[in-house]
Each structure stands twice: as structure tokens, then as C-alpha cells.
Amino acid sequence: MxxxxxxxxxxxxxxxxxxxxxxxxxxxxxxxxxxxxxxxxxxxxxxxxxxxxxxxxxxxxxxxxxxxxxxxxxxxxxxxxxxxxERGLRLIHEPESSDPWNEEVDALVARQVLDKLGAHHRAALTLRYVDGLRVSDVARHLGRTVHATEALLVRARTAFRKAYPAKEGSDD
Missing domain, CATH: 1.10.1900 (c-terminal domain of poly(a) binding protein)
Known part of the structure; x- marks a missing residue:
């Protein structure tokens, strides 16, 4: 056997x-x-x-x-x-005083700013700009449509700009 x-x-x-x-x-x-x-x-x-x-x-x-x-x-x-x-989504429509996306961003300050943002903004910005994923890939990871993700990224960049400290000596 x-x-x-x-x-x-x-x-x-x-x-x-x-x-x-x-x-x-x-x-x-x-x-x-x-x-x-x-x-x-x-x-x-x-x-x-x-x-x-x-x-x-x-x-x-x-x-x-x-x-x-x-x-x-x-x-x-x-x-x-x-x-x-944190479902309290807020739309922020304030004039942009400084655009860190077009400037050199201090990595440590950027990490601190990301930590202050809502999870949905932090997720979108990290996947898009830290991991370098395409918008369609970010959308797939977040379970959203591409158009919803593009809108989320716009809101997230606006929130990041608002929270990112202005450079010393700037005219803002």
C-alpha cells in the first residue's frame, strides 16, 4: 500500500x-x-x-x-x-500664489505637506509624482475613472499649493 x-x-x-x-x-x-x-x-x-x-x-x-x-x-x-x-471633501478655489509644480520642491517640506493633506489627495499625488505612474494607472489603483482621477489631481495640486510654504523673499 x-x-x-x-x-x-x-x-x-x-x-x-x-x-x-x-x-x-x-x-x-x-x-x-x-x-x-x-x-x-x-x-x-x-x-x-x-x-x-x-x-x-x-x-x-x-x-x-x-x-x-x-x-x-x-x-x-x-x-x-x-x-x-475623512469623507469631508473640500473644493479649494483660491488664487494660486506659488506653483511648486514648476519649481524645485524641497523633499522634506513636500513630505510634511503631503502628510497634512487628506488621504485621497496624498494617494493621488504620491502615485502620480513620487511613483511616476500615468494618470490611467493612478485611476486603476484608486478605483476611479480617469476623468475623476484627473479632477482629483487638480484638487490635490491646489491643496498642495495652498499648504506648501512660499519661498522666503518672494513677492507673494
Whole structure:
């Protein structure tokens, strides 16, 4: 009588990649969300998602770039949750005094300004300008139409301009 063979868990293959991928995934997230605690939480969600994907019958081909993509989705999901919680959307229609999109932006100040914005604005601006995604890709990540995303980016840039401190010595 033959003994039944146990099929190995495909998630064990992920263990070999874990040491290489962990700093990449965590570094990606902490650079975009600015919070160690949040980055740690999203990193664990990313790897839990990878384990689930590995165990599916069609099993994902897990690699570091694939995990970064999962992390990007987890971060976008987080921002969507925050957006729902902060649902108080405000349209800002004030004259633009300074346009940091056409100037050199101080990265540290920009990070602080992004942290002050609503989650929906922060998500759109980060995906578009930090990650360099096309508007259509930003729309897909945020679960919006391209036109809604373009409008969101306009509002987000306006909110960013308003919150971005004017350069010292400017005439504004």
C-alpha cells in the first residue's frame, strides 16, 4: 500500500525570497507613508497577501517587483480607507500664489505637506509624482475613472499649493 504524499505548501517558496524582499518592500512603503508603524503593518499585509496568492491554484510567480506592486496596492487600499473616514471633501478655489509644480520642491517640506493633506489627495499625488505612474494607472489603483482621477489631481495640486510654504523673499 502506498502512502499518500503530502503536497508541499507553495508558500514555503516565499521564505527563500523573504530576506531579500523584506527591506525592499518596507523601504518602499516607509518612504511613501512616512510612518514606521504603518509601513510595518502594510509590509505584513503585503507578505500575507503573497502567501494567499501562492496558495491559489493558479499560484502567482512571486518576485520582489511583484511584491512591490502588492505593497503599492496595499498602500492605495489604506489611503482609500482613510479617504472614506475623512469623507469631508473640500473644493479649494483660491488664487494660486506659488506653483511648486514648476519649481524645485524641497523633499522634506513636500513630505510634511503631503502628510497634512487628506488621504485621497496624498494617494493621488504620491502615485502620480513620487511613483511616476500615468494618470490611467493612478485611476486603476484608486478605483476611479480617469476623468475623476484627473479632477482629483487638480484638487490635490491646489491643496498642495495652498499648504506648501512660499519661498522666503518672494513677492507673494
Amino acid at each position: 502506498t502512502e499518500p504524499r503530502a503536497r508541499s505548501d507553495p508558500a514555503f517558496d516565499l521564505l527563500g525570497l523573504y530576506e531579500e524582499a523584506l527591506p525592499e518592500v518596507y523601504g518602499y512603503l516607509v518612504a511613501r507613508c512616512g510612518s514606521r508603524e504603518l509601513a510595518e503593518e502594510l509590509t505584513s499585509e503585503t507578505f500575507l497577501g503573497a502567501v494567499s496568492a501562492c496558495r491559489r491554484p493558479d499560484g502567482a510567480n512571486v518576485s520582489v517587483p511583484w511584491l512591490i506592486g502588492v505593497a503599492r496596492h496595499k498602500l492605495a487600499d489604506h489611503w482609500r480607507r482613510l479617504e472614506r473616514e
